[in-house]
Amino acid sequence: MAGSIKAPSPPRWLLAELTYACPLQCPYCSNPLDYANIKDELSTNDWKRVLKQSRDMGAVQLGFSGGEPLVRKDLVELVDYSHGLGYYTNLITSGYNMDKEKIIALKNAGLDHIQISLQASSKELNDFIAGAESFEHKKHVAKLIKKNGYPMVLCVVLHRQNIHQMKEILEMAIELGADFVELANTQYYGWAQHNRDQLLPTHEQLQTAEAIANQYQASQKGKMKIYYVVPDYFEGRPKACMNGWGTTFLTIAPDGLALPCHSARQLPNFDCPNVNEHSISDIWNDSTAFNYFRGDRWMKEPCRSCPEKDKDFGGCHCQAFLLTGDASNADPVCDLSPLHHTVTDAIEQAGQVSQTVEQPLLFRNPKNSKQLKKSP
Amino acid sequence: MSLQTDQAIKLSSGYRLQWEDAQQMFVLLYPEGLIELNQSSAEILQLCDAQHKLADIVQTLETKFSTTGLKNDIVSFLTIALDNGWINQSA
Ligand code: SF4
Numbered sequence: 001m002a003g004s005i006k007a008p009s010p011p012r013w014l015l016a017e018l019t020y021a022c023p024l025q026c027p028y029c030s031n032p033l034d035y036a037n038i039k040d041e042l043s044t045n046d047w048k049r050v051l052k053q054s055r056d057m058g059a060v061q062l063g064f065s066g067g068e069p070l071v072r073k074d075l076v077e078l079v080d081y082s083h084g085l086g087y088y089t090n091l092i093t094s095g096y097n098m099d100k101e102k103i104i105a106l107k108n109a110g111l112d113h114i115q116i117s118l119q120a121s122s123k124e125l126n127d128f129i130a131g132a133e134s135f136e137h138k139k140h141v142a143k144l145i146k147k148n149g150y151p152m153v154l155c156v157v158l159h160r161q162n163i164h165q166m167k168e169i170l171e172m173a174i175e176l177g178a179d180f181v182e183l184a185n186t187q188y189y190g191w192a193q194h195n196r197d198q199l200l201p202t203h204e205q206l207q208t209a210e211a212i213a214n215q216y217q218a219s220q221k222g223k224m225k226i227y228y229v230v231p232d233y234f235e236g237r238p239k240a241c242m243n244g245w246g247t248t249f250l251t252i253a254p255d256g257l258a259l260p261c262h263s264a265r266q267l268p269n270f271d272c273p274n275v276n277e278h279s280i281s282d283i284w285n286d287s288t289a290f291n292y293f294r295g296d297r298w299m300k301e302p303c304r305s306c307p308e309k310d311k312d313f314g315g316c317h318c319q320a321f322l323l324t325g326d327a328s329n330a331d332p333v334c335d336l337s338p339l340h341h342t343v344t345d346a347i348e349q350a351g352q353v354s355q356t357v358e359q360p361l362l363f364r365n366p367k368n369s370k371q372l373k374k375s376p
Numbered sequence: 377m378s379l380q381t382d383q384a385i386k387l388s389s390g391y392r393l394q395w396e397d398a399q400q401m402f403v404l405l406y407p408e409g410l411i412e413l414n415q416s417s418a419e420i421l422q423l424c425d426a427q428h429k430l431a432d433i434v435q436t437l438e439t440k441f442s443t444t445g446l447k448n449d450i451v452s453f454l455t456i457a458l459d460n461g462w463i464n465q466s467a
């Protein structure tokens with residue numbers, strides 16, 4: 001970039017989305033709506049090259065995710081290779097199809113940690129949201145994870161349909177021996193954005209849930225760490241985008257697309273570079289995509305002259321695009337944004353939907369993905 | 377939970393202290409987390425090896441840097457580390 005002499009800080013986190021394939025169908029999945037049309041997957045050797053080049057640049061936290069990373073036959077081999085490179089390796093899984101043999105094989109390969117997600121605290125709701133019978137098996141897997149000496153993060157994505165189970169979810173986490181609990185309110189991208197009217201909780205639901213989370217945070221102090229991620233729609237200020245665009249996080253999609261944030265591929269006319277054509281250092285340092293929102297030169301008002309711009313970097317650009325049609329606008333979650341009403345309207349609309357007929361959720365599966373692609 | 381003087385200190389399970397060549401610094405790694413450490417924090421955490429107690433850590437570092445009076449700083453860092461669950465003292 002002309003005029004900039006300071007090289008960007010190196011990537012510290014690599015998120016390896018190994019595959020979009022997943023046996024579950026969560027309607028809040030952050031994968032792209034048209035994932036079923038993205039068929040090319042990187043080979044084992046491609047991934048090794050990506051892992052090595054990223055590690056050389058400074059990446060040290062590594063998440064294997066997807067889709068469901070367990071679907072990849074070379075997962076153990078990739079964990080083994082990454083461990084050898086000195087990564088801290090995290091597996092982000094639904095637990096579906098996990099068994100004792102695999103847990104042990106991954107442990108021997110050097111896997112440091114497993115994050116398992118459940119959809120709810122009751123079998124009925126869990127299986128409904130996941131779109132597959134999986135509750136008892138997931139709980140069994142969670143116990144196996146602990147039994148085999150892994151630290152375990154239990155992740156539950158929260159939304160209108162399960163947020164009333166907050167207390168039961170936390171009790172379940174205690175019962176399963178989780179070391180960390182991540183209670184993440186749905187972020188509205190991908191499938192979640194499509195299903196927003198059915199997923200967005202009400203203000204009252206959130207207040208109740210947050211109070212319960214706070215109460216357990218206090219009582220579990222020193223035993224189980226509880227992260228409660230507040231939904232930005234209700235906040236008045238956006239979340240800092242990825243710790244700053246192109247400063248810390250690097251996501252590689254199953255087909256090799258390098259993304260500054262996991263939803264970046266939905267930005268139109270935004271050419272994300274592919275690892276099949278470029279090295280990681282070229283991508284990180286020189287690509288247009290990674291430089292695009294670095295610093296504040298891209299900003300418009302109200303962000304440009306805002307004293308808080310170093311705190312949230314203008315918020316999430318993907319959200320700005322989804323809600324305002326322009327990724328360079330302030331994230332409309334911010335109440336200083338002239339388009340903040342796009343968020344308050346959505347909350348109101350979801351509130352009305354919740355009181356009238358429930359529209360059906362659109363589940364994430366190949367059939368729905370292909371159909372969405374066809375309809376305008 | 378407060379810092380005990382009569383128990384050795386160790387990194388919590390799942391936590392790893394590691395030198396990063398690319399960044400020329402020590403980092404503390406744990407599930408989905410990464411803390412970049414300044415030199416003094418790194419010096420202290422390297423001694424949290426299930427062998428050293430508080431007084432041993434103070435003495436080792438005072439000797440290493442030929443200085444005295446490090447105790448307060450070390451205690452306050454270790455208290456934060458304990459509160460955050462990076463280290464523990466139970467057997
Ligand atoms: S969110 Fe659900 S559907 Fe999406 S990848 Fe994860 S488990 Fe699969």
Ligand code: SF4
Binds near residue numbers: 313330
């Ligand atoms: S105006 Fe922009 S920079 Fe300021 S708080 Fe809102 S989103 Fe952040």
